[in-house]
Amino acid sequence: MQESGKAGVEFDFKGKTVWVMGGSGVLGGALSRGFAEAGARVLVCGHSHMGRAAELAHELVAAGCRAETRQVDVTSRESLLRLSDEMDREGVGIDILINAAGGAVPAATTGADRSFFDLEDQPLGQAMDLNFMGTLYACQAFGRQMAAQGRGCIINIASIGAMRPLTRSVAYSAGKAAVINFTQWLAVHLSQTYAADLRVNALVPGFFLTHQNRFLLTDEQTGELTERGQRIIAHTPMRRFGQPEDLVGPALWLASDAARFVQGAAIVVDGGVAAFGGI
Numbered sequence: 001m002q003e004s005g006k007a008g009v010e011f012d013f014k015g016k017t018v019w020v021m022g023g024s025g026v027l028g029g030a031l032s033r034g035f036a037e038a039g040a041r042v043l044v045c046g047h048s049h050m051g052r053a054a055e056l057a058h059e060l061v062a063a064g065c066r067a068e069t070r071q072v073d074v075t076s077r078e079s080l081l082r083l084s085d086e087m088d089r090e091g092v093g094i095d096i097l098i099n100a101a102g103g104a105v106p107a108a109t110t111g112a113d114r115s116f117f118d119l120e121d122q123p124l125g126q127a128m129d130l131n132f133m134g135t136l137y138a139c140q141a142f143g144r145q146m147a148a149q150g151r152g153c154i155i156n157i158a159s160i161g162a163m164r165p166l167t168r169s170v171a172y173s174a175g176k177a178a179v180i181n182f183t184q185w186l187a188v189h190l191s192q193t194y195a196a197d198l199r200v201n202a203l204v205p206g207f208f209l210t211h212q213n214r215f216l217l218t219d220e221q222t223g224e225l226t227e228r229g230q231r232i233i234a235h236t237p238m239r240r241f242g243q244p245e246d247l248v249g250p251a252l253w254l255a256s257d258a259a260r261f262v263q264g265a266a267i268v269v270d271g272g273v274a275a276f277g278g279i
């Protein structure tokens, strides 16, 4: 089993600049660290948890890496364009864009006290905005420069919920399905319209144990798996949750020349969940 905390892969991204939306989050943070340790200059972008982003950047810089933080709201075109203009003025380019901002919106999920028929517009729209439109807006705001320079690589973070809709999470699953569809569309569009080598792919994480879902999957007191946690492990042939570092190798590979002919793909990183028929 992969040791926690180490991605276990070597790629060289010296001279590349990587912008990570959702870099202040758990998975985006691991990706930021992975690219910075592989030599890239990393913009760790987030909306919340900017203290965590600052700590990460500080730690990376102390270790001799290049990292800095920026606050941005991916659901706002203005906010994204402000960041784009600011970076332009500072002469900071973009080689790789990672769209890892996202997450479930509790009021857009069904439950004992909230039927599907009662889900309201605002939370449904918020979940679609964060998980789908935020990715599309970021590709518009930062992809323009990639199209102009004729090179670049975009990695969108979807979810296994896109392929196997998660019980209760209706808008989250639909939003992530839209991310995969959009990834394919944009890959074709950029290749055909601007430069053949402009690549757009998606990573499709399965179940990772993170701050957001730890309380749902493990008992806070005992650390034992909850019933939902047990069901997930029972449906994961590799019999464990993903560790954030498990995403790093696939992301470095996708962004590297080793994946130069990979276009419009959705790479599942899930310990076998999507492959398992349940029997």
Ligand SMILES: NC(=O)c1ccc[n+]([C@@H]2O[C@H](COP(=O)([O-])OP(=O)(O)OC[C@H]3O[C@@H](n4cnc5c(N)ncnc54)[C@H](O)[C@@H]3O)[C@@H](O)[C@H]2O)c1
Binding pocket: 021, 022, 023, 024, 025, 026, 027, 028, 045, 046, 047, 048, 049, 072, 073, 074, 075, 099, 100, 101, 102, 103, 104, 130, 134, 157, 158, 159, 160, 204, 205, 206, 207, 208, 209, 210, 211, 212, 213
């Ligand atoms: N954790 C999992 O098991 C899992 C599984 C599959 C997919 N994913 C996806 O991976 C991505 C990262 O998940 P995570 O577990 O690290 O979540 P997280 O909550 O730790 O991180 C989410 C990040 O998104 C940022 N964000 C939220 N709203 C934003 C906005 N409006 N503008 C800009 N940034 C915003 C937050 O600041 C944070 O940095 C998400 O898209 C999530 O849906 C997670």
